[in-house]
Amino acid sequence: MNHLPRMSRPASEARLCLAEFLPYRMNVATQAISQGLAQYYADAYGISIPEWRIVATLGEFTEMTARDIAAHSRMSKVMTSRAAASLLKRKLIARRTNREDRRESFLRLTAQGGSVYAEMVPKALVYQARLKEGLSKSDLAALERILAHFMQVSQKDAVENGRFDSLLTL
Amino acid sequence: MNHLPRMSRPASEARLCLAEFLPYRMNVATQAISQGLAQYYADAYGISIPEWRIVATLGEFTEMTARDIAAHSRMSKVMTSRAAASLLKRKLIARRTNREDRRESFLRLTAQGGSVYAEMVPKALVYQARLKEGLSKSDLAALERILAHFMQVSQKDAVENGRFDSLLTL
DNA sequence: CCCCATTAGTTTCATATGTAACTAATTTCC
DNA sequence: GGAAATTAGTTACATATGAAACTAATGGGG
Numbered sequence: 435m436n437h438l439p440r441m442s443r444p445a446s447e448a449r450l451c452l453a454e455f456l457p458y459r460m461n462v463a464t465q466a467i468s469q470g471l472a473q474y475y476a477d478a479y480g481i482s483i484p485e486w487r488i489v490a491t492l493g494e495f496t497e498m499t500a501r502d503i504a505a506h507s508r509m510s511k512v513m514t515s516r517a518a519a520s521l522l523k524r525k526l527i528a529r530r531t532n533r534e535d536r537r538e539s540f541l542r543l544t545a546q547g548g549s550v551y552a553e554m555v556p557k558a559l560v561y562q563a564r565l566k567e568g569l570s571k572s573d574l575a576a577l578e579r580i581l582a583h584f585m586q587v588s589q590k591d592a593v594e595n596g597r598f599d600s601l602l603t604l
Numbered sequence: 605m606n607h608l609p610r611m612s613r614p615a616s617e618a619r620l621c622l623a624e625f626l627p628y629r630m631n632v633a634t635q636a637i638s639q640g641l642a643q644y645y646a647d648a649y650g651i652s653i654p655e656w657r658i659v660a661t662l663g664e665f666t667e668m669t670a671r672d673i674a675a676h677s678r679m680s681k682v683m684t685s686r687a688a689a690s691l692l693k694r695k696l697i698a699r700r701t702n703r704e705d706r707r708e709s710f711l712r713l714t715a716q717g718g719s720v721y722a723e724m725v726p727k728a729l730v731y732q733a734r735l736k737e738g739l740s741k742s743d744l745a746a747l748e749r750i751l752a753h754f755m756q757v758s759q760k761d762a763v764e765n766g767r768f769d770s771l772l773t774l
Numbered sequence: 775c776c777c778c779a780t781t782a783g784t785t786t787c788a789t790a791t792g793t794a795a796c797t798a799a800t801t802t803c804c
Numbered sequence: 805g806g807a808a809a810t811t812a813g814t815t816a817c818a819t820a821t822g823a824a825a826c827t828a829a830t831g832g833g834g
Binding site for chain 2: 448449450451452453455456457458459460461462463464465466467468469470471487490491493494506507508555556558559561562564565566567568569572573576577579580581583584585587588589591
């Protein structure tokens with residue numbers, strides 16, 4: 435007589451180990467990375483991550499509309515609007531309505547916003563360096579490919595499932 | 605006469621390019637990955653990510669306390685409590701108070717919860733396979749090292765800054 | 775034994791975020 | 805030239821999340 439399993443199970447019972455599941459692991463790692471940085475931004479400058487994205491974008495490009503900031507920093511227009519409002523209130527950025535198209539306005543860092551930016555950049559770079567420190571050149575190169583690949587796959591997936599908006603939503 | 609810059613700037617003006625900033629890129633990539641999966645969970649089973657983490661943990665370990673599920677799936681006890689309450693209400697999990705220590709209870713999947721799990725696992729594995737598809741063996745190996753490294757660095761950072769709780773907070 | 779500290783888990787409150795509706799300006803197209 | 809569609813940006817409402825307060829049960833000296 436041959437041995438049959440006593441308890442019937444689906445033919446292909448694939449096991450899932452949460453701790454090894456890639457989306458989970460990416461989430462946990464990213465959460466851990468963001469946590470420290472966000473805490474630092476908040477403690478030192480009272481700036482949230484969406485606000486930081488605006489400051490960083492304006493620090494890089496000088497003057498931009500909210501729409502373009504949103505696209506560049508991959509935030510929704512709502513998120514961008516709210517973060518910009520908060521920065522405006524604290525006079526870290528200033529707005530200038532576009533006379534050619536009065537729906538939009540150009541945003542730029544104020545002097546004060548500029549010095550916050552100037553202070554934050556080196557800290558951010560140190561943080562990034564700490565993250566990379568200890569990884570080999572080839573692992574860092576792999577990371578570039580991997581992140582690009584993930585973006586591409588997810589993007590394709592979003593398009594296939596009609597979530598076009600998620601291409602711009604935080 | 606020698607040329608001096610007309611506008612004085614900090615001696616070491618390190619530039620920051622948001623699009624290349626690692627924490628930002630990890631965030632964007634992870635967000636994109638999670639989005640698709642979360643949407644799928646929600647559409648097909650009305651299950652959120654925290655709920656899925658509980659289901660996945662119980663599918664793997666059969667019976668566990670909320671505390672241990674939280675630790676294993678890296679969620680705060682609040683998040684775990686809320687997600688568990690929702691799953692209990694929908695009878696996807698069941699609870700059994702521990703008689704030795706009546707503060708805690710053991711949670712397990714119900715038959716219904718078990719079949720949801722059984723249906724979701726293959727889908728999750730396909731999603732993961734899609735993500736990995738197209739990456740070389742060596743890039744995937746690098747990814748393992750990278751994620752482990754990020755966890756280690758962030759963990760050390762959290763401890764140094766007294767954020768012990770963030771070791772367990774989602 | 776009993777008071778105090780600790781632990782599991784829940785609830786409350788404040789804040790953050792997403793979706794959808796909205797306003798105002800502009801463009802399209804007849 | 806003007807009604808209809810589009811676009812930039814804001815607001816309103818519902819939901820999600822985090823922090824802290826809270827409840828109930830246990831453990832640990834004295």
